[in-house]
Amino acid sequence: xxxxxxxxxxxxxxxxxxxxxxxxxxxxxxxxxxxxxxxxxxxxxxxxxxxxxxxxxxxxxxxxxxxxxxxxxxxxxxxxxxxxxxxxxxxxxxxxxxxxxxxxxxxxxxxxxxxxxxxxxxxxxxxxxxxxxxxxxxxxxxxxxxxxxxxxxxxxxxxxxxxxxxxxxxxxxxxxxxxxxxxxxxxxxxxxxxxxxxxxxxxxxxxxxxxxxxxxxxxxxxxxxxxxxxxxxxxxxxxxxxxxxxxxxxxxxxxxxxxxxxxxxxxxxxxxxxxxxxxxxxxxxxxxxxxxxxxxxxxxxxxxxxxxxxxxx
Amino acid sequence: xxxxxxxxxxxxxxxxxxxxxxxxxxxxxxxxxxxxxxxxxxxxxxxxxxxxxxxxxxxxxxxxxxxxxxxxxxxxxxxxxxxxxxxxxxxxxxxxxxxxxxxxxxxxxxxxxxxxxxxxxxxxxxxxxxxxxxxxxxxxxxxxxxxxxxxxxxxxxxxxxxxxxxxxxxxxxxxxxxxxxxxxxxxxxxxxxxxxxxxxxxxxxxxxxxxxxxxxxxxxxxxxxxxxxxxxxxxxxxxxxxxxxxxxxxxxxxxxxxxxxxxxxxxxxxxxxxxxxxxxxxxxxxxxxx
Numbered sequence: 001x002x003x004x005x006x007x008x009x010x011x012x013x014x015x016x017x018x019x020x021x022x023x024x025x026x027x028x029x030x031x032x033x034x035x036x037x038x039x040x041x042x043x044x045x046x047x048x049x050x051x052x053x054x055x056x057x058x059x060x061x062x063x064x065x066x067x068x069x070x071x072x073x074x075x076x077x078x079x080x081x082x083x084x085x086x087x088x089x090x091x092x093x094x095x096x097x098x099x100x101x102x103x104x105x106x107x108x109x110x111x112x113x114x115x116x117x118x119x120x121x122x123x124x125x126x127x128x129x130x131x132x133x134x135x136x137x138x139x140x141x142x143x144x145x146x147x148x149x150x151x152x153x154x155x156x157x158x159x160x161x162x163x164x165x166x167x168x169x170x171x172x173x174x175x176x177x178x179x180x181x182x183x184x185x186x187x188x189x190x191x192x193x194x195x196x197x198x199x200x201x202x203x204x205x206x207x208x209x210x211x212x213x214x215x216x217x218x219x220x221x222x223x224x225x226x227x228x229x230x231x232x233x234x235x236x237x238x239x240x241x242x243x244x245x246x247x248x249x250x251x252x253x254x255x256x257x258x259x260x261x262x263x264x265x266x267x268x269x270x271x272x273x274x275x276x277x278x279x280x281x282x283x284x285x286x287x288x289x290x291x292x293x294x295x296x297x298x299x300x301x302x303x304x305x306x307x308x309x310x311x312x313x
Numbered sequence: 314x315x316x317x318x319x320x321x322x323x324x325x326x327x328x329x330x331x332x333x334x335x336x337x338x339x340x341x342x343x344x345x346x347x348x349x350x351x352x353x354x355x356x357x358x359x360x361x362x363x364x365x366x367x368x369x370x371x372x373x374x375x376x377x378x379x380x381x382x383x384x385x386x387x388x389x390x391x392x393x394x395x396x397x398x399x400x401x402x403x404x405x406x407x408x409x410x411x412x413x414x415x416x417x418x419x420x421x422x423x424x425x426x427x428x429x430x431x432x433x434x435x436x437x438x439x440x441x442x443x444x445x446x447x448x449x450x451x452x453x454x455x456x457x458x459x460x461x462x463x464x465x466x467x468x469x470x471x472x473x474x475x476x477x478x479x480x481x482x483x484x485x486x487x488x489x490x491x492x493x494x495x496x497x498x499x500x501x502x503x504x505x506x507x508x509x510x511x512x513x514x515x516x517x518x519x520x521x522x523x524x525x526x527x528x529x530x531x532x533x534x535x536x537x538x539x540x541x542x543x544x545x546x547x548x549x550x551x552x553x554x555x556x557x558x559x560x561x562x563x564x565x566x567x568x569x570x571x572x573x574x575x576x577x578x579x580x581x582x583x584x585x586x587x588x589x590x591x592x593x594x595x596x597x598x599x600x601x602x603x
Contacts, residue, residue, distance in 0.1 A: 035506075046454065047473075111344075128349075130593075136577060138553040143357070146361065276455075295446050
């Protein structure tokens with residue numbers, strides 16, 4: 001515990017508060033910069049500079065060693081827009097986002113409604129729902145690749161013992177993405193769940209007491225009070241989830257490596273392969289910026305939507 | 314909604330509804346079923362890791378190991394770099410968490426309480442930085458690290474992760490809400506500003522600092538993409554990156570693969586179990602305010 005002396009009242013008999021740095025106008029004017037400086041230095045070196053440098057690289061035929069070879073102008077960009085692999089990986093990213101976002105919002109809401117209780121049961125429910133979220137991607141995918149394993153994995157073991165045909169989840173083109181989505185929902189739904197739970201706990205109990213006195217039953221309370229009051233939280237969660245889903249890479253890379261036949265390869269994996277497997281830094285940078293533009297558009301659009309809604313409310 | 318007439322009598326002493334109604338029972342049952350579904354993969358991993366290797370690939374699956382053994386754990390620890398990866402993950406996560414807290418608290422204080430030319434522009438630039446996905450930076454950042462000679466070093470893994478504009482933003486908003494009276498009093502006493510940060514702002518924002526710290530730690534421990542890019546030497550890998558290679562190196566030894574998964578996931582599960590209260594509240598604070 002840090003010992004904290006209670007703040008003294010200002011109205012003592014002391015003379016007027018001496019301004020710190022008085023007589024040192026330079027310090028008074030610029031002193032604040034020292035607090036921000038360490039962050040700004042790291043921010044400039046590890047965020048601003050690579051952001052600019054990546055954009056710059058996209059106009060060159062650059063090798064991984066960082067030697068700029070020749071100026072290409074817009075050639076990388078032109079090639080990108082005509083590259084079917086860019087469009088297919090972009091499509092996979094969007095398909096993953098469209099498939100994963102609804103369950104990640106709805107399951108989270110259901111969990112929050114169910115787990116909003118005190119005591120040991122509440123603790124156990126919160127632990128179970130959120131626990132997967134604290135695991136590294138690799139641990140999650142090792143477990144799920146094993147679960148999806150044909151022959152003796154858990155899912156196929158249950159399917160065959162129930163008399164169904166087994167499915168080679170990760171090696172079947174129209175099943176692999178579903179398998180990744182299921183794993184993702186299991187892994188990350190806990191975060192949205194906690195956001196909903198916090199919002200639920202912020203609803204004052206008097207609202208429900210008053211509704212109960214007015215004769216509202218449980219279902220009416222849920223649909224007329226709880227869900228409307230959660231609508232702002234739902235908006236926030238959808239925003240965060242869309243942007244997070246668009247950034248999909250880890251699970252797919254580790255579970256299917258983009259396969260089978262590139263059916264699950266997301267755009268970030270294509271960036272990674274262009275840069276670190278084909279050593280085409282300039283081209284990888286151009287694709288990075290296409291992805292960046294999409295993220296910015298989605299974020300800004302939703303920010304506008306959001307602030308608009310807040311004004312209306 | 315209909316107008317609600319507030320009851321004039323004092324707070325009801327008993328529960329408003331009967332204790333066990335059909336919907337209440339159903340919700341408990343549903344909650345428990347979901348919890349079991351969410352725990353099964355974890356328990357299945359633990360279960361597999363305790364089986365002797367041949368039993369893992371037996372055709373009708375067995376639920377509990379017939380002859381439980383820790384053989385898989387022993388061989389994973391003996392043959393692999395697991396201990397080394399643990400050490401690396403610990404060093405990296407502690408450095409990232411400590412540096413992020415110090416750097417972000419100072420910056421948040423600077424943006425919240427001091428005035429210097431260009432402050433608004435820099436703050437705006439930082440907010441814009443939130444929009445930049447780290448995934449976009451892997452290529453130029455790797456080039457930069459090559460130039461700085463930081464590939465396969467702790468600093469190479471750590472420093473880019475310390476840049477956390479979201480954390481600065483969350484802390485700045487929190488600091489904005491703290492009354493200035495406290496620091497004014499400290500300034501009357503002649504305390505320099507850096508002491509005010511340490512002895513006034515930090516103690517007053519302890520809950521949010523704990524939350525930011527826990528989330529930074531979990532994020533750093535679990536970060537896959539950047540350490541994966543910036544390490545090539547197995548002895549410099551963190552747990553998530555190192556484990557990505559075990560599937561290949563162990564072949565189809567599922568008990569061993571699951572043993573390494575359990576060992577890789579356990580530390581954070583324990584941290585989470587101990588700090589669940591802070592985590593739950595932290596998500597609420599950061600999420601609602603951020």
